[in-house]
Amino acid sequence: xxxxxxxxxxxxxxxxxxxxxxxxxxxxxxxxxxxxxxxxxxxxxxxxxxxxxxxxxxxxxxxxxxxxxxxxxxxxxxxxxxxxxxxxxxxxxxxxxxxxxxxxxxxxxxxxxxxxxxxxxxxxxxxxxxxxxxxxxxxxxxxxxxxxxxxxx
Numbered sequence: 731x732x733x734x735x736x737x738x739x740x741x742x743x744x745x746x747x748x749x750x751x752x753x754x755x756x757x758x759x760x761x762x763x764x765x766x767x768x769x770x771x772x773x774x775x776x777x778x779x780x781x782x783x784x785x786x787x788x789x790x791x792x793x794x795x796x797x798x799x800x801x802x803x804x805x806x807x808x809x810x811x812x813x814x815x816x817x818x819x820x821x822x823x824x825x826x827x828x829x830x831x832x833x834x835x836x837x838x839x840x841x842x843x844x845x846x847x848x849x850x851x852x853x854x855x856x857x858x859x860x861x862x863x864x865x866x867x868x869x870x871x872x873x874x875x876x877x878x879x880x881x882x883x
Contacts, residue, residue, distance in 0.1 A: 739763075745781065745822070746770065752821045769814035782815075783823050790815055790827060795834035805836040 741747045746767055753763045770782070776793050777785055794812055797803045803811075812833075820826045846854065 741767075745774075748822045749818055753817070756821075765810060766814035766817060769811045770818050773811075773815055773818075782818060783825070787828050790819075791831075791833055798834045798836040803836055805838045808833075808836040 739750060741750060749767060749770060750763060753766060758766070773790075773793050774780065774782060776796070777789055793815070794808060797808050797811055816827055
C-alpha cells in the first residue's frame with residue numbers, strides 16, 4: 731500500500747498552478763481543488779480574462795451577486811464560489827478581500843422534512859387509492875419507516 735501523496739496536476743496558467751499548489755499544501759481534497767479552480771476560471775472569464783490582481787472588491791461582489799441574480803444558483807453554490815475566490819485572494823495573491831457586502835445572496839433551499847410524524851404517515855396511507863394491504867407486502871423489514879413509525883396491526 732502506497733502512502734505517497736497524490737500527484738499535483740500541472741496547469742499552463744501560473745495563477746492556476748499557484749492556486750493548485752496552495753490548496754495541495756493545505757491538504758484540500760482533490761474534489762475541492764478542482765471545484766476551486768473551476769470557480770476561479772469562471773471568475774476570470776466573467777471579467778474578460780483580466781488577472782484577479784487587477785480586479786477589486788467590487789468586481790468580486792459583482793460576480794458573486796451575478797451568480798445569485800442571473801444564474802440563480804443555490805446558496806451553497808454561491809458560498810463555494812465565495813470561498814474559492816476568497817482563498818485565491820488571501821492565500822495566492824496575498825491580498826485578503828475586505829468585507830464582501832452587499833452581495834445579493836442566493837435564497838437558501840427550502841428543506842422538505844425527511845421524517846413524517848405518526849399522524850402524517852396515517853394521513854398519507856389513508857389517502858392511498860390501492861388495496862389496503864399492498865404497502866405491507868411491498869414494504870417489509872426493519873428498514874421501513876412506515877412500519878417503524880406506526881403500529882398497523
